[in-house]
Every structure is written in C-alpha cells, then in structure tokens.
Amino acid sequence: MKNVLVISSDSPFDGQKIRDALDTTLIYAAIDQNISWLLIDSAILALKKQQSATHIGLKDYFKSIKTLEIYDVEQVYVCADAMAKYQLTQEQLNITAVILNKQQQQSLIQQQDFVVTL
Numbered sequence: 001m002k003n004v005l006v007i008s009s010d011s012p013f014d015g016q017k018i019r020d021a022l023d024t025t026l027i028y029a030a031i032d033q034n035i036s037w038l039l040i041d042s043a044i045l046a047l048k049k050q051q052s053a054t055h056i057g058l059k060d061y062f063k064s065i066k067t068l069e070i071y072d073v074e075q076v077y078v079c080a081d082a083m084a085k086y087q088l089t090q091e092q093l094n095i096t097a098v099i100l101n102k103q104q105q106q107s108l109i110q111q112q113d114f115v116v117t118l
Contacts, residue, residue: 001032001033001034002033002034002113002114003033003034003036003111003112003113003114004028004033004034004035004036004112004113004114004115004116005035005036005037005038005108005109005112005114005115005116006021006024006025006028006035006036006037006038006116006117006118007037007038007040007109007115007116007117007118008021008037008038008039008040008043008046008118009039009040009041009042009043009117010041010042010043011042011043011045012042012043012045012046013045014042017118018043018046020118021037021043021116021118022064022065022068024116024118025037025068025073026067026068026071026073029068029071029072029073030071034075035073035075036075036076036077036108036112037068037073037075037076037077038077038078038079038100038105038108038109039076039077039078039079039082039097040078040079040082040105041079041082042082042086043082044078044079044082044083044086044088044093045086046065047065047076047078047093047094047095047097048086048088048092048093048094049092049093049094050094065094065095066094066095068095069095075098076095076096076097076098077097077098077099077100077105077108078093078097078098078099078100079099079100079102079105080099080100080101080102081101081102083099
C-alpha cells in the first residue's frame with residue numbers, strides 16, 4: 001500500500017479543481033491506498049458548512065465531501081494559516097480535519113510516496 005497525498009489550493013468556486021481533487025481522493029481510497037487530502041489556501045472553503053455553488057453555475061458537490069467517511073478517508077488536513085485567514089474554526093467545517101502548521105505540512109509531504117497537486 002502506497003501513501004498518497006492530494007493537495008488542493010484553489011477556491012471551490014474556481015472551476016472544477018476541488019471536485020477533481022475529491023474524485024481523485026475517492027479513487028485512491030477505492031483501490032486501497034493510504035490516501036490523505038491536504039487543503040491549503042482558499043481550498044479550505046470547500047469544507048465550510050452550508051456551502052453551495054449552484055448559484056454560479058457549478059454542480060453542488062459539497063455534500064459529496066461527506067462521502068469521504070464512507071470510503072474510510074480519515075486523513076483530511078487543513079492549513080492553519082488558511083483557517084486563520086478565513087476566520088474558520090473546526091466547528092465550521094462539515095467534516096473533521098486536522099489543522100496543520102507549515103512545518104507539519106512539510107513533514108506530511110515528506111512521508112508520502114506520491115503527491116498529487118490539483
């Protein structure tokens with residue numbers, strides 16, 4: 001089993017990049033890889049409760065993020081700096097995520113066999 005990390009940095013309202021990252025994460029989970037997802041910068045807004053993208057013409061995939069639990073994706077991480085920038089708390093996220101500082105993020109990246117940036 002390989003350690004795979006998907007890193008997202010783009011806003012959930014900027015095209016389909018977050019949807020692609022979610023799909024990639026679920027695919028790796030389905031083939032029994034040790035998958036982790038790190039959301040940095042504005043990508044953390046994808047985890048904010050009560051989001052919707054239908055008003056800007058994007059398919060509403062925010063509810064699909066909760067399917068991570070079904071696929072046993074338990075290693076979801078968010079950037080501490082981004083949480084502070086967007087004034088978010090753990091309680092405002094729709095799934096449980098571990099908050100990492102920059103040093104912890106670098107350590108996480110170094111532990112991976114593959115890193116996918118979407």
